[in-house]
Amino acid sequence: MSIIVFLEKEGSIIRNTSLEAISYASELSKKVNTKVVCVVFGELESSQGAKAGFYGCDKLIHVNDQAFDQAVINVYAHALNDIMDSESGDIFITAQSALADPIAAKIAVLQNASIATNVSELPDLDNEFSVKRSIYSGKAFENLILTSPKKIISIKRNAIGLIENQKSGLIEISDLKLNPDLIDAEITDTDRTTGMILLPEADIVISAGRGLKGPENWSMVEELAEVLGAAIGCSKPVSDVGWRPHHEHVGQTGIKVAPNLYIAIGISGAIQHLAGVSSSKVIVVINNDPEAPFFKNADYGIVGDAFEVVPKLIEVIRQNK
Amino acid sequence: MKILVCITHVPDTTSKIAFIDDNTKFESTNVQYIIGPYEDYAISKAVDLKSSNNAHVTVLNVGRSESDPSLRRALAIGADDAIRIDADPIDTFFVASQIASHIKGVTYDLILMGRESIDFNGGIVHSLVGQMLGISAFSPVMQLEINDSKVKMTREIEGGKEYLETNLPLIAGCQEPIAEWKIPNMRGIMTARTKPFEVVEAYESETRSSNKNFELPKEKGGIQLVDPDEVEKLHELLKNEAKVI
Numbered sequence: 250m251s252i253i254v255f256l257e258k259e260g261s262i263i264r265n266t267s268l269e270a271i272s273y274a275s276e277l278s279k280k281v282n283t284k285v286v287c288v289v290f291g292e293l294e295s296s297q298g299a300k301a302g303f304y305g306c307d308k309l310i311h312v313n314d315q316a317f318d319q320a321v322i323n324v325y326a327h328a329l330n331d332i333m334d335s336e337s338g339d340i341f342i343t344a345q346s347a348l349a350d351p352i353a354a355k356i357a358v359l360q361n362a363s364i365a366t367n368v369s370e371l372p373d374l375d376n377e378f379s380v381k382r383s384i385y386s387g388k389a390f391e392n393l394i395l396t397s398p399k400k401i402i403s404i405k406r407n408a409i410g411l412i413e414n415q416k417s418g419l420i421e422i423s424d425l426k427l428n429p430d431l432i433d434a435e436i437t438d439t440d441r442t443t444g445m446i447l448l449p450e451a452d453i454v455i456s457a458g459r460g461l462k463g464p465e466n467w468s469m470v471e472e473l474a475e476v477l478g479a480a481i482g483c484s485k486p487v488s489d490v491g492w493r494p495h496h497e498h499v500g501q502t503g504i505k506v507a508p509n510l511y512i513a514i515g516i517s518g519a520i521q522h523l524a525g526v527s528s529s530k531v532i533v534v535i536n537n538d539p540e541a542p543f544f545k546n547a548d549y550g551i552v553g554d555a556f557e558v559v560p561k562l563i564e565v566i567r568q569n570k
Numbered sequence: 571m572k573i574l575v576c577i578t579h580v581p582d583t584t585s586k587i588a589f590i591d592d593n594t595k596f597e598s599t600n601v602q603y604i605i606g607p608y609e610d611y612a613i614s615k616a617v618d619l620k621s622s623n624n625a626h627v628t629v630l631n632v633g634r635s636e637s638d639p640s641l642r643r644a645l646a647i648g649a650d651d652a653i654r655i656d657a658d659p660i661d662t663f664f665v666a667s668q669i670a671s672h673i674k675g676v677t678y679d680l681i682l683m684g685r686e687s688i689d690f691n692g693g694i695v696h697s698l699v700g701q702m703l704g705i706s707a708f709s710p711v712m713q714l715e716i717n718d719s720k721v722k723m724t725r726e727i728e729g730g731k732e733y734l735e736t737n738l739p740l741i742a743g744c745q746e747p748i749a750e751w752k753i754p755n756m757r758g759i760m761t762a763r764t765k766p767f768e769v770v771e772a773y774e775s776e777t778r779s780s781n782k783n784f785e786l787p788k789e790k791g792g793i794q795l796v797d798p799d800e801v802e803k804l805h806e807l808l809k810n811e812a813k814v815i
Contacts (some may be wrong), residue, residue, distance in 0.1 A: 321734075322697075323706070347727040352708065354697035359662075363778040364662065364698075367691050379782055384690050387800070388587040391690070392782040393661075432722075433706040434736035442732030449728055468715070478815060495712070496730055501583055501688065502607055502746065510814040520584050527787065531812045534793075542676070544793055549807055553798025561801040566815070569805060 253280055253338035255329055256289040256301070256309075256352075257346060262374070263289065263297050265411075265450050266344035273371065273404050274504065275305025276343045280374055285416070286310060286336050290317035290331060302418020305413065310336075314458035324346060324431045326344050326355035331425065333360055341401045351404045363395035366403040366570040369528070386501045386524035400423045405484045406428040406449055406507040407530065448497070451480030453510045456499050458484035458522075460515020460536060462554055469559045470514065476566045482506065484516045518543025530548035535559065571625045571679040571716075571738075575618045577644055578606040578687040580661075587684065589784045596784070605640045608684025608710075614749035615714060616682055616735070617648035617762035623716060625680075626650050630727035632659045632668045638767075639648075645762035646754030657772035660780075662690070666698035673703060678739060680720075685710035685743040696743040706736055709743025720783055 252274045256267040284307040289297070289396045292315055301309045310332060329352060331340060341356055343349040350366055353441070357364035368517060369390065370381040377394045438528045449453060455477070457470045467481075474481050482499035483492070499506055499520040507528035514523060514535045524548055526532065527537050532548040537554050544550050581587070581601045588597040605613070619625045631637045632654065641652040659665045661696040668766060673681065686693035693709070700707025712731065713724035719738040725733050726745065754762070796804045808815045 273728065322708075326701075342780060347710070347725070349696040350693055351707065354694035355701040357694075357778075358698055358701035364694065365779065366694055377782075381785070382691075384686060384784075385581075385587045386583075386691060389589070389785070390785040390787065392785065394780045394782050395778070396780060397778045434708070434734045436732055437735050438731060438733040439727070440733070441727070445729065446637050447729045470804045496726060496728075510812070524583070530807070531814045532790075533808070543797075546790060547793050548790060548806060548812065551796050551801070551804060552797050558798050558801055562804065565802045569809070 250283045250526070250529050251336050252283055252342060253285045253329070253333055253336060254285060254287040254306070255343040255349060256287050256343070257348060258289065258291065259445060259447070261292045261294045262346070265353050265407060266504045269406070269411055270298070270344040270404060271301055271304040272414065273409045275414040276371055276409060276412060277340070277342070278305070281340070284308065286338070288312065288332055290320070290325065290328070291315050292318060294416060298418045298420040302416045303413060305414030305416050306418045309418050310423050311420050312423045312425045314426050314476070315365045319436060320427060321432060321434050321436060322351045323355070323433045324427055326352045326359070327428065327431050328425055328561055330356050332361045339399050343403050344385070345403045345405050350403050353401050355428070357401045357465050358401050360401070361397060361400035361542070362401045363397040364401040365393055365395060368402050368404045369408050371409060372402075384473065385526060387505060387527040405528070407528065410499050414449070421453060426566065446478065446480040448504050448506055451508050453477050453479035453507075453512070454506050454508045455479045455512045456482035456484065456516060457487070457514040457516065458516030459486050462499050466556075469563070473512075473559055473563050473570070476563055476570070484522055513543055513547075514559060516543060517541045518546060571619070571623050573619060573625045573627045573671065574607065574678040574681045575644065575649060576681065576683045577609040577613065577631050577640060578684065578689070579603055579633055579640040580606045580687055580689045581629060581714055583607065583688060587786070587797045587798055588738050589786070590691050590815065593783045593785065594781070602639065603636065605643060606684045606688050608686065608743070610689070610751055611746055611748050613644050613647050613649065613683035613746040613767070613811060614752045615744055617752055618749050619680070619716065620648060628653060630655070630672065632657055632665050637668065640668070641767065642762050643754060645648055645765045646758040647752045648758065652767045653658060654769045655772055658768050660776045662692045662695060663698065663778040664775055665679045666695045666702065668773055669695065670699045670702040671773035672773065673699070680693070680738060681705070681741040683741065683746045696741045700741045703758065705739050705741055707741035707743070708734065710745040711742040712745060712748055714748055725757060
């Protein structure tokens with residue numbers, strides 16, 4: 250028996266969200282008394298075994314066929330399914346992503362397993378195996394009993410946070426090769442912003458809205474993001490008019506985020522926007538309209554002109570660094 | 571070409587979420603139900619393909635008769651016929667099995683869904699159905715172009731986009747800006763009344779989970795306002811009280 254964890258990388262480094270998945274698996278392994286086997290594909294920095302071990306990985310299977318770095322969902326799903334079989338995996342854990350969730354679904358079918366996505370806490374094992382999932386776009390939770398012997402779980406950000414559980418993280422090189430028969434689409438190109446912190450990865454997210462009046466005023470948002478090491482998001486109207494790209498749109502129909510700190514600048518807080526940010530631990534709202542509904546859903550707020558408050562905030566953070 | 575659009579019938583995005591019967595049931599009184607916003611994109615894309623690719627569009631829902639207005643609306647927007655599989659959408663696996671069982675009996679070239687339902691936010695029905703039937707599935711799809719049986723797609727990934735090429739048949743979970751939202755016009759609403767609308771019995775299928783109960787999130791403890799002239803106080807609070815920077 251083992252818990253299999255799928256790790257995603259940014260370049261040749263394991264993503265933070267995947268490190269959280271290791272922590273989650275490691276905490277769960279204490280309850281079900283099994284080992285944590287992590288799987289990573291393609292190019293990998295040599296330091297990453299120790300890093301995975303730090304968060305509780307007993308064994309890191311490194312499938313080092315670099316063809317996997319350009320692979321499609323179906324290829325990963327079947328490779329991981331093979332590893333589920335060879336490692337006697339009965340639980341599969343991954344951090345939610347555009348790649349991981351479809352993989353998880355495919356493995357659920359292949360393994361006749363129960364599946365839960367959007368999971369926001371460690372399972373409750375008291376009577377049955379029950380997981381808490383975020384539903385209604387963060388406006389509620391569901392406690393769901395997974396009834397099949399095998400379980401597939403995709404966790405959302407900050408389900409458990411990063412927890413240290415020192416293990417060996419011993420790297421085992423797998424000679425598993427990419428099976429070309431499983432390629433069901435060709436990735437002809439990708440268009441990604443580089444050098445920026447990804448929204449789902451970030452501990453701090455700064456979003457701005459129509460209150461900023463125009464795309465030319467985003468430089469102060471970028472500056473604040475830089476001093477805080479934050480990712481940048483925006484409200485729907487802003488991405489709709491093309492001030493910012495769609496992949497920065499935070500909200501019900503955009504990206505749902507769950508950072509430790511969410512700072513909303515010039516966003517009124519429509520219910521659809523709140524749905525995308527309600528899992529944030531701490532919310533700060535800066536808006537010149539004291540009636541903005543966002544203030545009712547925030548922890549800290551400043552009623553004031555963003556063009557005055559934000560530069561001051563940048564200054565204060567710089568001075569205290 | 572034959573297109574299937576699978577839709578959900580879900581509470582409006584602005585609905586107040588509450589539960590009754592010891593938190594085991596959603597309080598649907600006074601709640602306005604709609605077609606899921608992502609499926610509005612799916613229907614709109616399918617209707618675009620009707621004119622450009624001479625497609626026949628079938629709209630499908632797994633649900634009870636409460637869903638009928640949403641199916642009628644899809645017909646009014648431009649779908650050619652509607653099918654409701656008469657079953658409670660108990661869990662993700664069950665719904666995916668129902669859809670897969672239906673597709674097995676009919677050969678569709680393209681199956682469009684939303685990226686996720688806005689009630690249970692599973693976001694995997696497309697992938698489950700795809701794996702059950704051996705059909706490629708991709709989501710969230712932002713752009714979709716079809717030339718004969720060749721498909722070009724744009725899929726959103728963390729921090730950007732991925733461009734894909736594949737072949738029909740295909741399952742796609744749709745999101746903006748795949749098509750302009752379409753609203754039914756009066757003629758659409760009139761003709762929808764005479765379009766075929768079939769209710770079929772549920773297929774034999776298992777569930778793999780069961781709902782124990784629901785919870786509402788803990789309410790925020792109230793806001794602490796900081797004077798705009800004391801921005802350093804906000805910094806202090808975030809650093810020493812909230813401990814997030």
